[in-house]
Amino acid sequence: MINVNKIQFKDNTDRYGHLTPIEGGSDIPFDIQRVYYISDVEEGVRRGFHSHRRLKQILICVHGKVKILVKTPAQEEIITLDSASQGLYIAEMIWREMYDFEDGAVLLVLASDHYSEDDYIRDYEQYEQEAKEYFGGGDCG
Ligand code: T46
Numbered sequence: 001m002i003n004v005n006k007i008q009f010k011d012n013t014d015r016y017g018h019l020t021p022i023e024g025g026s027d028i029p030f031d032i033q034r035v036y037y038i039s040d041v042e043e044g045v046r047r048g049f050h051s052h053r054r055l056k057q058i059l060i061c062v063h064g065k066v067k068i069l070v071k072t073p074a075q076e077e078i079i080t081l082d083s084a085s086q087g088l089y090i091a092e093m094i095w096r097e098m099y100d101f102e103d104g105a106v107l108l109v110l111a112s113d114h115y116s117e118d119d120y121i122r123d124y125e126q127y128e129q130e131a132k133e134y135f136g137g138g139d140c141g
Contacts, residue, residue: 003137005093011085020085030112037108041101048097050122056112058087064105071095072139
């Protein structure tokens with residue numbers, strides 16, 4: 001889907017467990033300016049409901065499982081994140097919702113910029129309007 005893709009990180013697995021390195025400059029298509037994580041999300045809770053105007057992010061479910069709905073005016077996809085060695089790259093102008101957090105799931109996010117509420121579009125109608133201008137029909141297939 002446009003502005004969204006999965007990234008497979010190197011997974012060093014041995015009998016002592018897993019180790020997943022993520023290196024700036026090679027594994028991540030932007031300079032990491034911020035890291036945050038979402039945890040202890042109760043059953044039935046749905047988060048997100050917004051898009052970013054400029055921010056690019058990579059979501060990694062480092063423990064457990066979570067579903068991510070990504071959406072443009074013309075496309076929609078549901079992606080399950082259940083591997084600590086897999087990232088979901090979401091670039092600008094993508095509506096997202098995160099739900100079905102498994103008990104104990106931890107969603108780590110790498111972001112291309114510092115937190116700025118001005119970069120959020122939290123109203124879906126406003127999002128549709130701005131996204132149609134941004135994609136200009138280029139998100140149709
Ligand atoms: C996103 C998804 C995947 C901060 O103070 N600093 C921060 O860096 C962030 C991300 C949030 N906040 C504050 C703003 C709110 O008062 O934390 C509170 C919860 O944020 P929000 O409701 O935006 O959380 P989610 O889970 O809906 O969305 C978050 C990110 O905000 C967003 O960028 O793409 O995770």
